[in-house]
Amino acid sequence: MREGWQLMLPAAFDYKRAGSAAEAISLVSEYGEDAKFLAGGHSLLPLMKLRLAAPSVLVDIGRLSDLSYIRDAGDHIAIGALTRHMDVEKSPVLAQHVPLLAHAAWHVGDPQVRHRGTIGGSIAHADPASDLPATTLALGATYVVQGASGTREIAAKDFYKGFLESALRPDEMLTEIRVPKMNGAGWSFQKFNRRAQDWAIVGVAAWRRGSESGVGLVNMGSTPVLASSVASAIASGASVADAAQKASNEAEPQSDLNATSDYRKHLASVLVRRALEEASR
């Protein structure tokens, strides 16, 4: 071991590798609140190294390859929770039917991170600063979760409960993300940050088809935000510029090292305007 400088290590834990979704759920049920699912680990392991999380058991679901898929399911695309960001980014099916999501996945981290991180991990982690929760929210996605007592579907708009908190019960695992096809809607993803691989200071995922639209905001509060006032304004015929003024109606952005709350609100209106202009072309 080097002197004077020690590695950042997570607190000690037991490691269990699940061979199936059912086994993973049964393991987590057995260990209760002290257990966490480990997918790609690119959100959870940094938290554990910073000791912001210290689960006593990790249930590794990273090898459940039957939960890594992207399928055309008629009116929507079904994405297995363990599909990696790189596979979302490069999917021809998504490029054709949900290009906004494929593009947003390209904005996540960097190539190394995208080789490991998964869409389900990102959504279950429920970080308001992550790109994919807000994007799937804007797209009106449905999340399928499996638990000891069966399977249920949760609308993205009902999923995010607080900072890193979701509607998932401790024994439930996110298994599939269902994203409606965009059917040719215009779209845009705007990410404002200082360095290429940083989290968004503010991000916007938007789509528009005539009077219909959806706008999701990244890092504008304790949860990803659905900017429904903007969509309502567009639906009632408002101009893009006027609709964008309502960007922060549903948001309570925090102040931090990168930006004050007021600056975030300003950024949100500018980025929503740019996004809707691009999506309206």
Place this chain on the structure above:
Amino acid sequence: MKISLTVNGELRESEIEPRTLLVQYLRENLALTGTNIGCDTSSCGACSMHLNGEAVKSCTILAAQADGCNITTIEGLAKGGKMHPMQEAFMQNHGLQCGYCTPGMVMAAISLLEENANPTEDEVRVGLEGNLCRCTGYHNIIQSVLACAKGGN
């Protein structure tokens, strides 16, 4: 717990603590210290290596997650005393200054060309966004990667 993985073509078996990080395992258990640790937080890319042929950041992967996988580190690139073409390109184009980011840069650059054999300069810049060079020696790093791609390697 026991893990068994292939590192630079050699099967290695070890008894480890579950929280052991992949980079820590390689450096401390296997004495493969060519892979550096920079930021500890998957930002800087100094610890990049290949897991099943793709660049990953080994400070944010448990050795347990790599059980059964195929790992290549900077030490595994040269064959028969001959540098890998990417290493050669870095040398020819002065793609390093202090050298700390170099192993990670080289591993990320090889993975980049695996996925895009003939990238534009812009694609190289974006493709290496996960690797920081504190010397800011980016220009020659980009030139090295482009030269390697042009050489058909």
